[in-house]
Amino acid sequence: MSIIKVKNFHFSYQPRAAQAGQSWTLRDLNFSLDAGGFLGVVGESGSGKSTLIRNLCGLLPITRGQIQVAGRDVGSLNDSEKLDLRRSIQLIYQNPKRSFDPRMKIGMSVSQPIRSLEKRVPPTAELETLLARVGLQPDYLDRFLHELSGGQLQRVAIARALSVKPIILLADEPTSALDVSVQAQALKLIAELREELNLTMVLVSHDLAVVGRITNKVIVLKAGEIVEQGDTASVILNPQHEYTQKLRAAATAVSL
Amino acid sequence: MLTIRDLKITIAGHAVAEIETLDLVAGQRLGLVGESGSGKSMIVMSTLGLQPKSASITGSINFNGQELVGLSDKKMADIRGRLIGLVPQDPTKSLNPTMKVGKQISEAIVLHSNAGKKWVDQRVRELIANVRLPDPDRILRSYPHQLSGGQQQRVLIAIAIASNPALLIADEPTTALDVTVQGEILELILTLSRELDMGLIFVSHELGVVRFVCDEIAVIYGGHVFEVGPAQAVVNTPLHRYTEALISSNIAMPKTSADIGRDTGALQSIDGSVPALGAFPDGCRYRNRCEHEIAECAAPVPMQTVEGNRRHRCRNPISGQG
Amino acid sequence: MAQPLLKFGSKPARVRMSDLPASLLIGGALVGFLACVALLSFVWTPYDPIEIDVRNRYLPIGSDAHVLGTDKFGRDVLTQIIMGARNSLFVSVVSTLISLVIGTLLGLYVAAAGPRLQNIVTRGVDVGVAIPGILVAMVLATAIGPGNAAAITAIIIWFIPVSARVVIGPAIQVLSQDYIEAAFGYGRTKLFVLFNHVLPNISSIIIVQASVMFAAAILIEASLSFLGVGAQPPIASWGRTLKEAQPLMEIAPSLMVVPGLAIVIAVLGFNLLGDGLRALYDPQQTRKR
Numbered sequence: 001m002s003i004i005k006v007k008n009f010h011f012s013y014q015p016r017a018a019q020a021g022q023s024w025t026l027r028d029l030n031f032s033l034d035a036g037g038f039l040g041v042v043g044e045s046g047s048g049k050s051t052l053i054r055n056l057c058g059l060l061p062i063t064r065g066q067i068q069v070a071g072r073d074v075g076s077l078n079d080s081e082k083l084d085l086r087r088s089i090q091l092i093y094q095n096p097k098r099s100f101d102p103r104m105k106i107g108m109s110v111s112q113p114i115r116s117l118e119k120r121v122p123p124t125a126e127l128e129t130l131l132a133r134v135g136l137q138p139d140y141l142d143r144f145l146h147e148l149s150g151g152q153l154q155r156v157a158i159a160r161a162l163s164v165k166p167i168i169l170l171a172d173e174p175t176s177a178l179d180v181s182v183q184a185q186a187l188k189l190i191a192e193l194r195e196e197l198n199l200t201m202v203l204v205s206h207d208l209a210v211v212g213r214i215t216n217k218v219i220v221l222k223a224g225e226i227v228e229q230g231d232t233a234s235v236i237l238n239p240q241h242e243y244t245q246k247l248r249a250a251a252t253a254v255s256l
Numbered sequence: 257m258l259t260i261r262d263l264k265i266t267i268a269g270h271a272v273a274e275i276e277t278l279d280l281v282a283g284q285r286l287g288l289v290g291e292s293g294s295g296k297s298m299i300v301m302s303t304l305g306l307q308p309k310s311a312s313i314t315g316s317i318n319f320n321g322q323e324l325v326g327l328s329d330k331k332m333a334d335i336r337g338r339l340i341g342l343v344p345q346d347p348t349k350s351l352n353p354t355m356k357v358g359k360q361i362s363e364a365i366v367l368h369s370n371a372g373k374k375w376v377d378q379r380v381r382e383l384i385a386n387v388r389l390p391d392p393d394r395i396l397r398s399y400p401h402q403l404s405g406g407q408q409q410r411v412l413i414a415i416a417i418a419s420n421p422a423l424l425i426a427d428e429p430t431t432a433l434d435v436t437v438q439g440e441i442l443e444l445i446l447t448l449s450r451e452l453d454m455g456l457i458f459v460s461h462e463l464g465v466v467r468f469v470c471d472e473i474a475v476i477y478g479g480h481v482f483e484v485g486p487a488q489a490v491v492n493t494p495l496h497r498y499t500e501a502l503i504s505s506n507i508a509m510p511k512t513s514a515d516i517g518r519d520t521g522a523l524q525s526i527d528g529s530v531p532a533l534g535a536f537p538d539g540c541r542y543r544n545r546c547e548h549e550i551a552e553c554a555a556p557v558p559m560q561t562v563e564g565n566r567r568h569r570c571r572n573p574i575s576g577q578g
Numbered sequence: 579m580a581q582p583l584l585k586f587g588s589k590p591a592r593v594r595m596s597d598l599p600a601s602l603l604i605g606g607a608l609v610g611f612l613a614c615v616a617l618l619s620f621v622w623t624p625y626d627p628i629e630i631d632v633r634n635r636y637l638p639i640g641s642d643a644h645v646l647g648t649d650k651f652g653r654d655v656l657t658q659i660i661m662g663a664r665n666s667l668f669v670s671v672v673s674t675l676i677s678l679v680i681g682t683l684l685g686l687y688v689a690a691a692g693p694r695l696q697n698i699v700t701r702g703v704d705v706g707v708a709i710p711g712i713l714v715a716m717v718l719a720t721a722i723g724p725g726n727a728a729a730i731t732a733i734i735i736w737f738i739p740v741s742a743r744v745v746i747g748p749a750i751q752v753l754s755q756d757y758i759e760a761a762f763g764y765g766r767t768k769l770f771v772l773f774n775h776v777l778p779n780i781s782s783i784i785i786v787q788a789s790v791m792f793a794a795a796i797l798i799e800a801s802l803s804f805l806g807v808g809a810q811p812p813i814a815s816w817g818r819t820l821k822e823a824q825p826l827m828e829i830a831p832s833l834m835v836v837p838g839l840a841i842v843i844a845v846l847g848f849n850l851l852g853d854g855l856r857a858l859y860d861p862q863q864t865r866k867r
């Protein structure tokens with residue numbers, strides 16, 4: 001059962017220019033993801049991968065084509081349906097140090113989605129449970145952004161995203177800004193939580209190795225178009241498209 | 257060509273880097289590998305006299321007989337570019353956005369030579385060819401933002417090698433680039449180092465990248481050199497526990513279908529994070545994160561030579577190799 | 579909206595006096611002194627401000643009964659200065675606060691609007707800033723009559739584009755941050771984001787700007803009074819006191835010096851305060867990891 005379905009999807013930040021013949025940021029995307037699946041979106045800079053993620057959770061206006069999330073068309077939602085969408089799909093950002101308001105304590109930041117979407121103030125015990133699940137002690141609730149390392153902040157971001165019990169989790173290069181020795185930890189956490197909570201996940205990365213290790217389906221983006229898609233094992237180990245082969249060769253050359 | 261002895265770099269009373277010995281022979285390629293906060297950039301910047309004003313440096317950095325520590329700004333500026341070239345990290349921040357690329361390259365040439373315009377122009381084209389940039393006329397006329405990241409980095413390399421320096425320092429030159437472009441730039445640097453018989457110090461946080469380009473690798477943590485040796489040896493048979501941990505926390509390209517998919521058991525990382533300046537433990541700076549810490553690690557650890565140029569400073573090294 | 583976990587940035591709980599920049603302490607002291615004097619005027623002044631004592635006019639500074647001397651009508655100069663302080667502060671505070679509020683709201687609105695509206699409003703703001711405030715004040719004075727009302731209105735008209743412009747840039751920068759997008763991602767409205775995320779994060783800029791504007795307002799008020807379109811008698815004003823003392827320069831120079839000095843001290847105080855606040859907030863940014 002497809003929980004995300006993308007059909008003939010086009011996107012441009014300047015829709016009128018694009019309709020008139022200028023280039024699209026995303027062009028003619030077609031793919032779907034089953035409930036419980038783990039999709040990797042691979043692409044280099046300018047591929048449109050970050051734009052795609054933001055379209056999936058409805059943060060950008062639909063230009064042309066269709067995105068269906070949990071059976072509903074993202075482009076034609078009324079206000080209360082939009083809030084429903086926010087509850088079901090959450091996003092984790094690339095740079096954890098920029099994902100939080102520096103004036104707020106961690107506890108306050110983590111409680112924001114619940115305050116906004118569930119219109120209630122979560123008790124401290126609930127926040128402590130959220131942090132515990134990502135391996136952080138309760139005293140982190142009282143700290144500020146700059147007191148935590150990148151790895152710790154990314155875990156807080158995961159806790160915040162999961163606080164409203166979404167069914168889909170999107171992650172935009174969640175480990176690129178982290179130290180090498182800590183990246184695996186974040187990925188492991190994401191993969192474990194996904195299993196535990198039976199989440200559907202979409203992970204954007206330029207790193208083929210990362211995508212290869214934890215996803216089960218892959219789409220490869222180049223200049224806004226999907227050049228190859230399929231299950232991870234086939235695409236990563238036996239790429240058909242020239243571009244994917246190039247990516248694989250380049251990644252393997254500097255891999256340990 | 258380059259000998260570093262008893263180098264100590266201090267900022268606000270904290271030792272940012274302490275190196276007893278580090279050597280580079282002419283034409284050799286040395287990689288400095290370390291995470292952020294390891295001090296690797298500070299070491300390299302100090303070699304160029306570009307350390308922050310608040311840093312105080314003692315010890316010796318000797319380059320072809322010339323002592324660099326304490327050298328006057330004017331003399332250092334003469335060495336920079338002419339004898340030691342620098343390829344900086346982020347091309348988008350290192351080129352003057354208001355100046356055409358051709359002019360920026362010729363500036364680098366003119367700075368260290370008295371040659372006439374005709375010769376300079378010729379040299380600029382020569383350099384553009386050296387860095388394998390096609391269509392020199394277009395490149396010369398372009399502004400930095402009109403070039404791709406990879407092209408910009410090639411321009412920076414051209415500027416760095418403009419005066420045929422004996423040593424090239426590359427500070428994370430491919431970190432900001434796409435992986436497909438990275439390969440090309442690494443190949444270029446390797447080729448240039450061979451063609452021009454240039455020594456190379458390559459700074460990076462990625463072991464795989466450094467192994468690709470360098471003959472020798474030095475692993476740096478907390479400003480200390482933890483392990484030095486031939487690139488393949490350090491990566492295939494590491495001695496220091498930190499090197500071992502770095503290697504196992506690396507997310508390698510899957511090679512078989514067994515590597516793919518949900519099993520994240522193989523993913524490892526190092527507990528904790530790199531301490532802030534001044535918060536490092538005594539003795540071995542890594543010991544508070546090390547799984548193999550023993551009592552002796554609390555005392556300062558001397559460098560041990562295993563054989564030839566293979567050295568490490570681990571009290572509890574991996575046995576049975578090297 | 580009670581948010582007990584919301585604290586202002588990362589300032590340590592206890593800050594020693596010696597840690598604060600000198601400009602902040604000096605500026606703060608001067609402004610504090612000025613405020614005390616102004617408040618004092620409501621309950622007590624050495625003499626009745628309108629009391630005339632022609633037999634004792636032109637007394638020099640240091641006279642027995644009049645510390646700062648008397649003017650041409652025998653009015654006590656110290657009393658005039660104290661009353662003038664009250665007026666300056668009143669005009670400056672009222673006009674600055676009102677224009678800051680309006681300007682900030684305008685700036686936030688523009689920052690959150692699309693680029694087309696931004697372009698139009700930015701042009702408008704640039705034009706507004708270019709118009710000389712003094713001229714506006716003169717025109718207003720002619721229209722509604724001279725006095726504090728004209729002065730305050732003129733200053734407000736001049737300051738609104740200034741404060742809007744100061745706010746727009748930083749607000750746009752904050753809006754481009756990931757945590758703002760994250761807030762939209764969990765359902766926050768633009769209005770909420772502007773007041774709960776953007777405003778607190780640009781508050782230090784606004785506060786510094788406010789102190790500079792206070793200083794400018796005092797100067798403008800004095801200028802307007804000097805030109806005769808500010809506070810009218812019997813309301814005391816430094817500018818008018820200065821103007822009245824001008825023809826008497828040879829007989830009693832102190833009558834010019836004293837109000838002039840008062841203006842200088844007030845403006846200096848606010849400017850130093852602004853400098854000190856700026857120094858206080860900036861090193862904090864760089865102190866973060």
